[in-house]
Each structure stands twice: as structure tokens, then as C-alpha cells.
Amino acid sequence: MTARMLINGAAADRVPARDRGLAYGDGLFESIRFVGTVAPLWSRHMQRLSESCERLRIPAPDTAQLWREALEVIRDMPQAVVRITVTRGVGERGYALPVSPQPMRVVAAFAPPKVADSAHVQGVRMRVCDLRLAEQPRLAGMKHLNRLEQVLARAEWDDEAIAEGVLCDSHGRVISATMANLFAVVDGVLLTPALDRCGVAGVARAEVLAACPQAQVGELTLDALLGASEVFLSSSVRGILPVQSLDDRAYAPGVLTRRLQLHWHNLGFSMEQDG
Known part of the structure; x- marks a missing residue:
């Protein structure tokens, strides 16, 4: 069965308990509508993600890599919503920013919501x-x-x-x-x-x-x-x-x-x- 979730590019469905996104909400996400393999608003999503990462001082993920991973998780889905989550990654306790952050990215595909x-x-x-x-x-x-x-x-x-x-x-x-x-x-x-x-x-x-x-x-x-x-x-x-x-x-x-x-x-x- 095709994986519907990738964490840092690998099929998985769990994140580390010490991830700052879980501990502090230290991260961002985008919910992107796909029609087949087309995402009409992809460029707008990537622009907001990049600008928001800059504002939060989180190293931004490579958009080409995100696109490849999105296509992988939506394989064989005629309609999908891809959620891309980017966190600052695992860190020590406390609010201070990690000296060398290792961001975590989660790319997951879901069926779109039903709207009458x-x-x-x-x-x-x-x-x-x-x-x-x-x-x-x-x-x-x-x-x-x-x-x-x-x-x-x-x-x-x-x-x-x-x-x-x-x-x-x-x-x-x-x-x-x-x-x-x-x-x-x-x-x-x-x-x-x-x-x-x-x-x-x-x-x-x-x-x-x-x-x-x-x-x-x-x-x-x-x-x-x-x-x-x-x-x-x-x-x-x-x-x-x-x-x-x-x-x-x-x-x-x-x-x-x-x-x-x-x-x-x-x-x-x-x-x-x-x-």
C-alpha cells in the first residue's frame, strides 16, 4: 500500500516526543488541494510557507523536494488534500532557539472534505x-x-x-x-x-x-x-x-x-x- 505520510522523506506515522512543534507549537503548516497531480495554488502556498519560515527563523524546506513528496503521498488519489507541516525539530527543554535547528517536515495526504x-x-x-x-x-x-x-x-x-x-x-x-x-x-x-x-x-x-x-x-x-x-x-x-x-x-x-x-x-x- 502506498504510504500516505512521509516524515523527513521516509514513510512513518510518528514524530519524536521532543519535537518543538509538539512541545510548543513551534512550526507552520499548509493544507493544499490537489486535483489529480495538479495543485492550482501550489506557488501561493510555497510563497507563504517560505515567508513564514523566514519570520519564525526556521530554515525553509526545499520546495522541489516538497513537490516530489506530495506527488508520492497522493499517488492514485483522484482528489486529495496534502498537509505539509514544518517544525523547528527536536530541541532541548526551554524556549530558547536551538543553535543548529534541524527542522522536521511532515507531508501527508488525506481525502478532501465533503462539501454538499x-x-x-x-x-x-x-x-x-x-x-x-x-x-x-x-x-x-x-x-x-x-x-x-x-x-x-x-x-x-x-x-x-x-x-x-x-x-x-x-x-x-x-x-x-x-x-x-x-x-x-x-x-x-x-x-x-x-x-x-x-x-x-x-x-x-x-x-x-x-x-x-x-x-x-x-x-x-x-x-x-x-x-x-x-x-x-x-x-x-x-x-x-x-x-x-x-x-x-x-x-x-x-x-x-x-x-x-x-x-x-x-x-x-x-x-x-x-x-
């Missing part, structure tokens, strides 16, 4: 989370390994009809969903929250911003979101999802959402592949 056709057509239901994201500009934008805020936010509901939750910062400004970035059309302007204080700058978000140069990045209040004419989520794994409702506020998928769904399809993804 109705989610792409009619949209998803959301709620506003009680949890507030802490602000830390030195970590903002990165997909670092500490996802406890998202874990606790997602634990706030168990209603299967609710697909996502809106996360705000400590000042009540909208930042994102728990697993996706968020866009809203407010007074005719496409707006997405600034992520210089907290939140993850998704690669799908970057793709939407490149496709819509008129979009603005800035502050988005909850009142403005509730008054928006169109709201959608962007995710490199799930694509472009319209928002059908946020608590008691109902929305309808708009023209811009449909245009971006078509753009997503033209990149090499399709709604049928998600279901």
Missing part, C-alpha cells in the same frame, strides 16, 4: 463566535501550528446546520471565519478584513484579491457585515462558498460570488470535485 452541492449553490449558515482572537502582529497572517483559538471557537456549537463561525478580535472587528477568510460587499465595495494584528492570510484570499484588484483590505465591523449585500468565504480546500445566513441575518449569493466561483473552476477546481 447546496453549500456552493445556496450558501452556508454561520454564527458569531463568543471567542475573541488575541492580537499578536508578529504572528499575524501566518498559519502557525497553534490553532487553539479556532478549536475553542468551533467547540461553541454542535448544530450540524451551522457550517462556520465569525471570529472577531478583542475590539469587536471582524477578522475571519474559523477555517476560512471572509469577504463582504458593503455599499457596493468588496471588502475583506485586514490581518496585520491577527488571523490567517489565506492563499485563496490572496487569489481573490488578485482577481479583484478593486477590492479593499481594511476594517470590517460586525454591523457592516450584517448590512452587507453579499458575503462569501474563501478557502484553499473548500473554494468559494456563499454565506446564506449569519445568525438571524439572511443573504443571497450575489453576482460577484458567482463570478469568483467561476474563476475558481477555471483555476482547475470544480464544485463537483468537492462533494
Whole structure:
């Protein structure tokens, strides 16, 4: 059977107990959607991984090697999500950085999540989370390994009809969903929250911003979101999802959402592949 997980290039499914990623969340990860052997957003993922490694002072892995390992773990899978995890590696106790770090890389393949056709057509239901994201500009934008805020936010509901939750910062400004970035059309302007204080700058978000140069990045209040004419989520794994409702506020998928769904399809993804 083909290995579905490689650790430092070798088939394995366990990491050392003294790895700093396990001990301190000292690392990063990328979740990359593959269609066959094609990953339409690969270059964006690699750019974010490289930039984040530089910010955390972790030696970045070789992207050509990551590509070869990704192709190995997805062999014979028509659809897959490849998670690439990079940690600072094994270290002594304490927070001090190792003098000569030996980063660990984990490349693993999983079946993509099932997303109902109705989610792409009619949209998803959301709620506003009680949890507030802490602000830390030195970590903002990165997909670092500490996802406890998202874990606790997602634990706030168990209603299967609710697909996502809106996360705000400590000042009540909208930042994102728990697993996706968020866009809203407010007074005719496409707006997405600034992520210089907290939140993850998704690669799908970057793709939407490149496709819509008129979009603005800035502050988005909850009142403005509730008054928006169109709201959608962007995710490199799930694509472009319209928002059908946020608590008691109902929305309808708009023209811009449909245009971006078509753009997503033209990149090499399709709604049928998600279901």
C-alpha cells in the first residue's frame, strides 16, 4: 500500500516526543488541494510557507523536494488534500532557539472534505463566535501550528446546520471565519478584513484579491457585515462558498460570488470535485 505520510522523506506515522512543534507549537503548516497531480495554488502556498519560515527563523524546506513528496503521498488519489507541516525539530527543554535547528517536515495526504452541492449553490449558515482572537502582529497572517483559538471557537456549537463561525478580535472587528477568510460587499465595495494584528492570510484570499484588484483590505465591523449585500468565504480546500445566513441575518449569493466561483473552476477546481 502506498504510504500516505512521509516524515523527513521516509514513510512513518510518528514524530519524536521532543519535537518543538509538539512541545510548543513551534512550526507552520499548509493544507493544499490537489486535483489529480495538479495543485492550482501550489506557488501561493510555497510563497507563504517560505515567508513564514523566514519570520519564525526556521530554515525553509526545499520546495522541489516538497513537490516530489506530495506527488508520492497522493499517488492514485483522484482528489486529495496534502498537509505539509514544518517544525523547528527536536530541541532541548526551554524556549530558547536551538543553535543548529534541524527542522522536521511532515507531508501527508488525506481525502478532501465533503462539501454538499447546496453549500456552493445556496450558501452556508454561520454564527458569531463568543471567542475573541488575541492580537499578536508578529504572528499575524501566518498559519502557525497553534490553532487553539479556532478549536475553542468551533467547540461553541454542535448544530450540524451551522457550517462556520465569525471570529472577531478583542475590539469587536471582524477578522475571519474559523477555517476560512471572509469577504463582504458593503455599499457596493468588496471588502475583506485586514490581518496585520491577527488571523490567517489565506492563499485563496490572496487569489481573490488578485482577481479583484478593486477590492479593499481594511476594517470590517460586525454591523457592516450584517448590512452587507453579499458575503462569501474563501478557502484553499473548500473554494468559494456563499454565506446564506449569519445568525438571524439572511443573504443571497450575489453576482460577484458567482463570478469568483467561476474563476475558481477555471483555476482547475470544480464544485463537483468537492462533494
